[in-house]
Amino acid sequence: MRTQVVIIGSGPAGLLLGQLLTNAGIDNVILERASKAHVLERIRAGVLEEGTVHMLEQAGAADRLHREGLPHDGFDIAFDGRRHRVDLFGLTGKRVMVYGQTEVTRDLMTAREAAGALSVYEAEDVQPHDFDSQRPFVTYRSAGESHRIDCDFIAGCDGYHGVCRRSVPERSIAVYEKIYPFAWLGIIADVPPVSHELIYANHPRGFALCSMRSPTRSRYYVQVPPDEKIENWPDDRFWDEIRHRLPPATAEAMTTAHTVEKSIALMRSFVAEPLRFGRLFLAGDAGHIVPATGAKGLNLAVSDVHYLFEGLREYYSEGSGAGLDAYSERALARVWKAERFSWWMTHTLHRFPDQGAFGQKIQHAELDYLFSSRAALTMLAENYVGLPF
Structure with missing residues (x-):
């Protein structure tokens, strides 16, 4: 088989790139090692920047998002027993959309199927070959048979543990990484959110986040040690703990119920x-990870796709490789700004084991200054809603 672009990975990045290429008349095939059902079971974040929404519109996969998504003009940061609002729209003229990443994936899958583009799920032993030559190709096995796809380009959208980055010789790649000394224990429960906007909480017992997936489904998190076990957290313990970390009035208003899903996510920065x-x-x-605090993971994947798609479209429509040559530099410039913001949010809102009394005072001063300075709040708001692509 031959195609123009092989996309490895059918998460939002791979599916979005594939749909944009298909709409532009550029042949592509998506290879995914997991089943379609498994891909749709992945629970991920759901705060979308306006740029991400525009890209989904461009792909023709935003109709349900506009019907069911929750536009948010701001969010709260809770500390010292009170909630303080960040007015995103008032500070930037922009808002974010709360819409689960699982739903984004589902919408992109539906659009791809409607376009008749090829996706191969449960593709085993996917391997990129000769990508340093003019004739790259990808091999894989499916239903016990070996296959080869010749192509012009390979897009590695296969995540942190994927094969694409691991296929690059170590001498050709530099890695920058920070592992944080805590994790997030997250739950989903079919209860109304405690607030119509997100609440980020800084508390002596640790960070907490109140989020949602819909008006009737809530997504909540608490900071836990990195080696914590889910079985140590029955529902009652979780609900008690998150209410401890919220202002009293907010805790009193929280509705509790049996949790639908529990998971623990480690926190790291990686480029x-x-x-x-x-x-x-x-x-x-595949190229970078951010701690979830700044809600940047999915949005960074979309901005990468923006730069890569523009480069591929320019190559096939104009015969120019300038956009592809600039891809890495352009994408990384935005990645590092988002890494900085996510690192700042994480340090400002979490309790670190080695923080000490001095560190806690500095953290409190940071939060106090933030809400006494429009300039500081504007910095936060500009980064949260998303820097321009």
Whole structure:
């Protein structure tokens, strides 16, 4: 088989790139090691920047988002027993959309199926080859048979643990990483959210986040040690703990119920440089990870896709490789700004084991200053709603 672009990975980055390429008349095939059902079971974040919404519109996959998504003009940060609002729209003229990443994936899958584009699920032993040459190809096995796809380019959208980055020789790639000394224990429960906007909480017992997936489904998190076990957290313990970390009036208003899902996510910052290796391009989690505090993971994947799609469209429509040559530099410039913001949010809102009394006073001063300075709040708001692509 031959195609123009092989996309490895069918998360939002791979599906969005595939849909944009298909709409532009550029042939592509998506290879995914997991089943379609497994991909749709992944529970991820759901705060979308306006740029992400525009890209989904461009892909023709935003109709349900506009019907069911929850536009948010701001969010709260709780500390010292009170909630303080960040007026995103008032400070920037922009808002964010709360819409689960699972739903984004589902919408993109539906659009791809409607377009008749090929996705191969449960593709085993996917391997990119000769991407440092003019004739790259990808091999895989499916239903016990071996397959080869010749192509012009390979897009590695296969996540942090995927094969694409691991296929690059170590001497050709630099890795920057920070592991945080805590994790997030997250739950989903079919109860109304405690607030119509997100609440980020800084508390002596640790960070907490009140989020939602819909007006009737809530997504809540608490900071826990990195080696914590889910079985140590029955529902009652979780609800008691998150209410401890919220202002009294908010805790009193919280509705509790049996949890639908529990998970623990470790927190890390990670960047691989560059993001291009010959005719192999990394996008999304394959090239970088951010702690979830700043809600940037999915949005960064989308901005990567923006730069990569523009480069591929320019190559096929104009015969110019300038956009592809600039891809890594352009994408990484935005990645590092989002890494900085996510690092800042994480340090401002979490309790660190080695923080000490001095560190806690500095953290309190940071939060106090934030809400006494319009300039500081504007910095926060500009980054939260998303810097321009």
